[in-house]
Amino acid sequence: MAFVGTFTGVTARAESRRGLLSTARPTVSSSASSFVAPAALKRASVAKHAGGMTMVEAADTVVPAALLKQTGDDFKDLCINSIRFLSIDGVEKANSGHPGMPMGMAPAAYTLFQNYMTFNPKNPNFVNRDRFVLSAGHGSMLIYSLLYLYGYDSVNMDDLQNFRQLGSRTPGHPENFETAGVEVTTGPLGQGVCNAVGIAMAEAHIAATYNKPGFDLVDNYTYAIMGDGCVMEGISGEACSLAGHLGLGKLIVLYDDNNISIDGNTDISFTEDVGKRYEAYGWQVINVPNGNVDTDAIAKAIEDGKACTDKPTLIKVTTMIGFGSPNKSDSHDSHGAALGKDEVEATREYLGWKHPEFEVPQKALDHFRSKIDEGAEAEKAWNAKFAEYKSKFPELGAQFESGVLKGELPSGWEAELKAYGEGAKANATRKLSEASLQVLAKTIPNWVGGSADLAPSNLTIMEGYGDFQKATPEGRNLRFGVREHGMGAICNGIVLSGYNLLPYCATFFIFTDYMRAAMRLAALSQVGVVYTMTHDSVALGEDGPTHQPIEHLASYRAMPNINMYRPADPVEVAAAYAVGVESRKTPTIIALTRQGTKKLENGSYEGAKKGAYVLSDNSSGGAADLCLMATGSEVDLAVDAAEELRKSGKTVRVVSMPCWERFELQDESYKQSVLPDAIPLTKRLSVEAMSSFGWAKYAGSQVSIDTFGASGPGPAVMKLFNMTVENVVAKASAL
Numbered sequence: 001m002a003f004v005g006t007f008t009g010v011t012a013r014a015e016s017r018r019g020l021l022s023t024a025r026p027t028v029s030s031s032a033s034s035f036v037a038p039a040a041l042k043r044a045s046v047a048k049h050a051g052g053m054t055m056v057e058a059a060d061t062v063v064p065a066a067l068l069k070q071t072g073d074d075f076k077d078l079c080i081n082s083i084r085f086l087s088i089d090g091v092e093k094a095n096s097g098h099p100g101m102p103m104g105m106a107p108a109a110y111t112l113f114q115n116y117m118t119f120n121p122k123n124p125n126f127v128n129r130d131r132f133v134l135s136a137g138h139g140s141m142l143i144y145s146l147l148y149l150y151g152y153d154s155v156n157m158d159d160l161q162n163f164r165q166l167g168s169r170t171p172g173h174p175e176n177f178e179t180a181g182v183e184v185t186t187g188p189l190g191q192g193v194c195n196a197v198g199i200a201m202a203e204a205h206i207a208a209t210y211n212k213p214g215f216d217l218v219d220n221y222t223y224a225i226m227g228d229g230c231v232m233e234g235i236s237g238e239a240c241s242l243a244g245h246l247g248l249g250k251l252i253v254l255y256d257d258n259n260i261s262i263d264g265n266t267d268i269s270f271t272e273d274v275g276k277r278y279e280a281y282g283w284q285v286i287n288v289p290n291g292n293v294d295t296d297a298i299a300k301a302i303e304d305g306k307a308c309t310d311k312p313t314l315i316k317v318t319t320m321i322g323f324g325s326p327n328k329s330d331s332h333d334s335h336g337a338a339l340g341k342d343e344v345e346a347t348r349e350y351l352g353w354k355h356p357e358f359e360v361p362q363k364a365l366d367h368f369r370s371k372i373d374e375g376a377e378a379e380k381a382w383n384a385k386f387a388e389y390k391s392k393f394p395e396l397g398a399q400f401e402s403g404v405l406k407g408e409l410p411s412g413w414e415a416e417l418k419a420y421g422e423g424a425k426a427n428a429t430r431k432l433s434e435a436s437l438q439v440l441a442k443t444i445p446n447w448v449g450g451s452a453d454l455a456p457s458n459l460t461i462m463e464g465y466g467d468f469q470k471a472t473p474e475g476r477n478l479r480f481g482v483r484e485h486g487m488g489a490i491c492n493g494i495v496l497s498g499y500n501l502l503p504y505c506a507t508f509f510i511f512t513d514y515m516r517a518a519m520r521l522a523a524l525s526q527v528g529v530v531y532t533m534t535h536d537s538v539a540l541g542e543d544g545p546t547h548q549p550i551e552h553l554a555s556y557r558a559m560p561n562i563n564m565y566r567p568a569d570p571v572e573v574a575a576a577y578a579v580g581v582e583s584r585k586t587p588t589i590i591a592l593t594r595q596g597t598k599k600l601e602n603g604s605y606e607g608a609k610k611g612a613y614v615l616s617d618n619s620s621g622g623a624a625d626l627c628l629m630a631t632g633s634e635v636d637l638a639v640d641a642a643e644e645l646r647k648s649g650k651t652v653r654v655v656s657m658p659c660w661e662r663f664e665l666q667d668e669s670y671k672q673s674v675l676p677d678a679i680p681l682t683k684r685l686s687v688e689a690m691s692s693f694g695w696a697k698y699a700g701s702q703v704s705i706d707t708f709g710a711s712g713p714g715p716a717v718m719k720l721f722n723m724t725v726e727n728v729v730a731k732a733s734a735l
């Protein structure tokens, strides 16, 4: 194991930067059993001292052979290095990817997966599995290596060898819809840890709802690995602050504290005391000063994390990025590029790895794969427990089976929702949304959600269903605080928890700007969150242009796999929610008014679910002189304008078009029945108090708003922007 070598280049620069060495250049030891430490080993050693553990002297330190023996346990090293070298080789073969993080965090990941996590590789969806989120998604080879080693069918040797290639199940960043065993899609830093908060909230809620004395039906832990980048991103602060408030004791996050991100040493921009910050959030914080080798300390920290049931735990694992690479460790050089052939060889030598690329020693593989039987046993035991639970608690057991395990919707929910919409009187659509939410709360036990501190404006409280708080996680009203971005990512986690919860979340439509990245990930991850977005146009009035959406509808219409609904009346609001509930793999935004709207005379639930339908047409044969199309509050304008136009002898068709995306899913004959070629684009006018962008596809002319809004009473602002019947009539008459 002993190795004698020099550490030069970037390592020397890192040393001088950190000031840990009295001389910038280390000297070579002549001893066969010791060598001069690379800077980060020294850093780790100093930290070790700070933690009250065995000390290795700082400057010009000669690290004892014991440290070179890595964990001090040859077999453990074999397993940890199996993870390291699969990750190194995967990146090397692809000549693309991030080897440094997996190399540094392999000991922590190994300790966690091998000794603490319950999972069934042959059934990645085992409901009571411990969840693992790789928030530092760039280190994706870490999770692929683990899935392969533990015998998941989703990642085989071919996949490892085709990392980042088209068609492989090992994409650049982990994608939940691509690779079984990957719980959430990560890559945009910070999102994953917030997903983990959502998963832990889902677990706490389901456990509080279904567990009975002697029957901990659901008691899994949620683990995450996040890096400096995740900790720096504001979104993680939002969700982790909430996690601390909620005391999510089953959430354990390992922070890869390696002091390196893309620009180099994090000292250039990130020097706060992260531990103190998380303590202030209400977390238990545990330091592991030498995560490169000290698996006992990692294990102890995880145990302490599990033992702390009323707080989430942050384990700050200090590591060296690219551990084992003599020239690229502790440097951003190992962050985001293959090590290169020579450096891989040097790393092999340093870590004592004797195996060719992609080869895992059989005894290590056998050891990893022993988790297959263990996982199957765990699931078997759980199944037996559930059978007993069902016989003792038949009603809850049946609800768990159908709602939580199978994700079935209870019968009758839609009939009730539709009946509500058809029977309801006109109102502001946010009020109609509030009533729809009550119907869904009553009919769907898995329906949970809330607002980012705008519940009285968004009207999102489900009356009688309690608040999810630390002491009452069975509550179904979620209180996100003013944390839109965190809210979005938490909701993604709630869906991806595997408990088949259906979350909605709410804010003003304009503030989707603050949660767009999470919404985009919902769309990409095939996550059916429902977004209740009120105050949907300049008509909201006095709050002015900072609060008035303009380009928002267009921007979400441009986003793949998301339903952008803007319903006009009670029937359409109910239909929009129905689509939201049914669309388990597509998120749905429902944009709602602050101001009153009329109830449409021919409003159609089925038509609204199809995205667009004909409200009225006074032509015979479907070739009206004009077609007015509108969404939400402007449908009233179109209806009234059509009436005026008809008085002057025109034939006019009025189309309500609450959701373009749903309309595009319909077959050609339906589309023609709504927007026939017989009415050419030049005779079609769209009416929407929002950017005209995109409407040209359906209509040759627009009544729209293509500037920022204005502060003033809603009706005055609408008038200022020509959102009037007179203007619609005038524009249409000119066609």
Ligand SMILES: Cc1ncc(C[n+]2csc(CCOP(=O)(O)OP(=O)(O)O)c2C)c(N)n1
Binding pocket: 100, 101, 136, 138, 139, 187, 188, 189, 190, 226, 227, 228, 229, 230, 233, 256, 258, 260, 261, 262, 321, 335
């Ligand atoms: C939101 C976001 N911004 C920027 C990036 C690009 N990026 C990928 S990794 C990284 C640095 C991450 O540093 P760290 O988390 O410390 O990872 P390490 O280098 O230690 O592996 C950056 C900026 C990203 N993936 N997501």
Ligand SMILES: [Mg+2]
Binding pocket: 227, 228, 229, 256, 257, 258, 259, 260, 261
């Ligand atoms: Mg880092």
